Amino acid sequence: MAIKKFVVGCFDDEGVLFPAVKKVRRAGYKIHDVFTPFPIHGLDKALGLKDTSLDTAGFIYGITGTATALGFISWVFTSDWPLNIGGKPHFSLPAWIPITFELTVLFASVGMFLTFCYLCQVAPFVKKDHFNLRSTDDLFVMVIECTDKTNEGEAVAFLQSLGAKDVKVDRKETRWWLGRYDKETNMFGMKKTEAAV
Amino acid sequence: MSLLRYESQVRPPLVDGIKDYHAVTEDICRPVEARPSRLWWVGFIIAVLFLCFGIVAVTMEVIYGVGQWNLNKTVGWGWDITNFVWWIGIGHAGTLISAILLLFRQGWRTGVNRAAEAMTIFAVICAGQFPIWHMGRVWMAFFVLPYPNTRGALWPNFNSPLLWDVFAISTYFTVSLLFWYSGLIPDLATLRDRAKLKWRKLFYGVASFGWTGSTKHWQRFETLALVLAGLSTPLVLSVHTIVSFDFATSVVPGWHTTIFPPYFVAGAIFSGFAMVQTLLVVTRKVLRLEDYITIEHVEVMNKIIVLTGSIVGIAYLTELFIAWYSANPYENFAFMKNRVDLSSPYGWSYYIMMGCNVLSPQIFWIRKMRRNLMVTFFMSILVNIGMWFERFVIIVTSVYRDHLPSSWSTYYRPTIWEVGFYMGTFGLFFTCYFLFIKFFPVIAVAEIKHILKRSGENYKEKMDEVEHEEMSEFVEKHGHDHGA
Numbered sequence: 252m253a254i255k256k257f258v259v260g261c262f263d264d265e266g267v268l269f270p271a272v273k274k275v276r277r278a279g280y281k282i283h284d285v286f287t288p289f290p291i292h293g294l295d296k297a298l299g300l301k302d303t304s305l306d307t308a309g310f311i312y313g314i315t316g317t318a319t320a321l322g323f324i325s326w327v328f329t330s331d332w333p334l335n336i337g338g339k340p341h342f343s344l345p346a347w348i349p350i351t352f353e354l355t356v357l358f359a360s361v362g363m364f365l366t367f368c369y370l371c372q373v374a375p376f377v378k379k380d381h382f383n384l385r386s387t388d389d390l391f392v393m394v395i396e397c398t399d400k401t402n403e404g405e406a407v408a409f410l411q412s413l414g415a416k417d418v419k420v421d422r423k424e425t426r427w428w429l430g431r432y433d434k435e436t437n438m439f440g441m442k443k444t445e446a447a448v
Numbered sequence: 449m450s451l452l453r454y455e456s457q458v459r460p461p462l463v464d465g466i467k468d469y470h471a472v473t474e475d476i477c478r479p480v481e482a483r484p485s486r487l488w489w490v491g492f493i494i495a496v497l498f499l500c501f502g503i504v505a506v507t508m509e510v511i512y513g514v515g516q517w518n519l520n521k522t523v524g525w526g527w528d529i530t531n532f533v534w535w536i537g538i539g540h541a542g543t544l545i546s547a548i549l550l551l552f553r554q555g556w557r558t559g560v561n562r563a564a565e566a567m568t569i570f571a572v573i574c575a576g577q578f579p580i581w582h583m584g585r586v587w588m589a590f591f592v593l594p595y596p597n598t599r600g601a602l603w604p605n606f607n608s609p610l611l612w613d614v615f616a617i618s619t620y621f622t623v624s625l626l627f628w629y630s631g632l633i634p635d636l637a638t639l640r641d642r643a644k645l646k647w648r649k650l651f652y653g654v655a656s657f658g659w660t661g662s663t664k665h666w667q668r669f670e671t672l673a674l675v676l677a678g679l680s681t682p683l684v685l686s687v688h689t690i691v692s693f694d695f696a697t698s699v700v701p702g703w704h705t706t707i708f709p710p711y712f713v714a715g716a717i718f719s720g721f722a723m724v725q726t727l728l729v730v731t732r733k734v735l736r737l738e739d740y741i742t743i744e745h746v747e748v749m750n751k752i753i754v755l756t757g758s759i760v761g762i763a764y765l766t767e768l769f770i771a772w773y774s775a776n777p778y779e780n781f782a783f784m785k786n787r788v789d790l791s792s793p794y795g796w797s798y799y800i801m802m803g804c805n806v807l808s809p810q811i812f813w814i815r816k817m818r819r820n821l822m823v824t825f826f827m828s829i830l831v832n833i834g835m836w837f838e839r840f841v842i843i844v845t846s847v848y849r850d851h852l853p854s855s856w857s858t859y860y861r862p863t864i865w866e867v868g869f870y871m872g873t874f875g876l877f878f879t880c881y882f883l884f885i886k887f888f889p890v891i892a893v894a895e896i897k898h899i900l901k902r903s904g905e906n907y908k909e910k911m912d913e914v915e916h917e918e919m920s921e922f923v924e925k926h927g928h929d930h931g932a
Contacts, residue, residue: 288661288897303667
């Protein structure tokens with residue numbers, strides 16, 4: 252597998268990180284990712300990431316749940332096994348609302364959670380690299396991917412000038428989890444290049 | 449240093465002491481990484497003993513049938529369903545804190561939400577035991593599920609509130625578990641990255657799902673949390689509503705009242721917060737987390753207790769009034785003769801309920817009492833007792849004298865196995881809780897860091913000068929636009 256070079260800069264304050272992200276992007280560097288110990292509002296926008304459509308997926312799952320419950324119960328009670336319960340109508344919609352609601356919520360939640368795991372590629376026994384172990388503790392770790400044009404020394408100096416505390420150059424094998432947002436080395440693309448080699 | 453967020457000085461800090469991000473990690477991970485204290489072992493062993501007793505009690509019931517319990521001709525639901533409703537109610541506070549307060553953007557939820565959600569999950573597990581074992585032939589419990597079967601594909605009755613319960617509670621459990629666990633993933637990653645021992649690296653590595661803290665992941669994480677909160681909010685209201693339908697859709701005097709759903713939900717939140725107080729007042733002390741679960745947290749929860757306690761009180765009085773106003777002799781009999789009349793066989797339970805749920809929480813109108821830990825702890829126990837008696841009153845006093853006076857003679861009192869089953873669920877609950885506080889961070893680390901610079905004591909002090917700045921000055925000094 253190919254080895255990529257990254258310039259890793261650690262910030263200890265999100266207030267310093269924000270302007271730095273802006274300047275790094277303006278200078279034309281390619282930010283691979285920023286690893287943070289907690290969600291920082293606005294950082295996704297600053298990095299130019301698109302909004303997630305996870306909520307839309309959740310809506311679709313929810314609708315699926317509604318349709319499943321209503322469809323199934325009405326099939327059971329009107330065609331498969333119509334029971335006479337106190338002479339009440341077979342198609343008694345109001346009595347089905349609780350189960351319909353519960354299944355809507357169940358489908359939406361389970362579906363969204365699984366989609367979240369799929370999109371982020373997280374699951375039990377998955378191991379990933381996030382460059383600095385302290386990025387889950389107190390550091391905000393900005394990772395710049397070195398392309399052919401990148402001058403590492405300059406990038407390191409640039410990050411230091413922006414307030415990064417600990418800057419180093421790191422080499423990583425490009426496995427599937429690196430560059431998930433990077434079209435040329437995404438998970439499926441990787442397999443192709445491997446096959447070509 | 450540029451400030452990102454600003455919060456008024458009027459609000460007391462949510463994190464006390466001089467803290468930075470690393471200190472937060474240290475403080476919250478310490479109890480997980482240290483060896484368990486002697487106190488932990490004592491508590492854990494007692495909990496396991498209770499659990500064992502519960503297992504024996506349930507085994508007796510399975511071997512000899514529901515006849516091991518003193519349920520009789522008219523009292524078909526006794527301690528078991530009382531306990532079921534009680535435990536389910538306990539769970540509701542966790543979802544309220546984690547979901548509804550997330551939607552309301554209440555910063556104080558961050559200190560208590562993790563433990564409260566865990567409490568929810570364990571309480572729902574305990575609650576689920578009662579209807580399942582009450583089935584008697586428990587090996588046929590799966591009959592409640594709609595699956596293609598050899599009985600002519602005979603489906604369960606989807607019009608029955610008892611089946612709604614099956615769906616409501618299993619959904620509630622699943623969604624609470626997902627919500628809780630998805631929130632835990634980043635914190636487990638923190639523990640994984642701090643782990644020194646091999647088994648810890650493995651355990652937290654597997655449990656944290658390979659979380660990295662990438663910006664894109666956080667973006668999705670927040671969307672997931674928000675939507676799950678949005679889904680859990682109506683869900684939690686629906687669960688106790690459906691539990692109340694078990695009673696309200698029947699034609700038993702004392703049960704078939706339309707007030708039940710809101711009254712049950714308010715009662716559930718009331719009892720749940722009491723249980724959160726019981727647990728956290730002790731947990732914060734034992735794990736030395738006073739900086740994160742502050743007196744402010746305790747006070748704000750006491751305010752909710754006095755609010756919901758009063759709602760419950762109004763519901764009791766409304767019920768009484770409507771029983772009288774309806775001029776229905778059976779309804780009147782259930783309320784005036786079976787409950788309010790102190791000389792009736794179960795009259796005492798009605799007054800325990802009133803005293804513990806309506807009168808005693810009124811003490812929390814006094815600020816000093818809201819901020820007193822001993823009073824809070826004592827009150828939380830009282831409320832838990834009172835809410836248990838509420839369910840007992842609703843269930844037993846409505847059925848022990850039915851329309852046929854010849855069935856009245858037997859006084860329902862539980863057998864040792866009924867009591868043992870209830871004690872056993874305490875064992876189950878606390879065994880789970882002790883394991884939770886040992887292996888998982890009791891406070892949401894990432895969420896505390898998120899509010900630290902807004903609500904941390906040392907950061908709030910720095911904001912003091914900001915308080916006196918003009919708007920334009922503030923923007924010039926601290927502002928920067930977030931746009932790309």
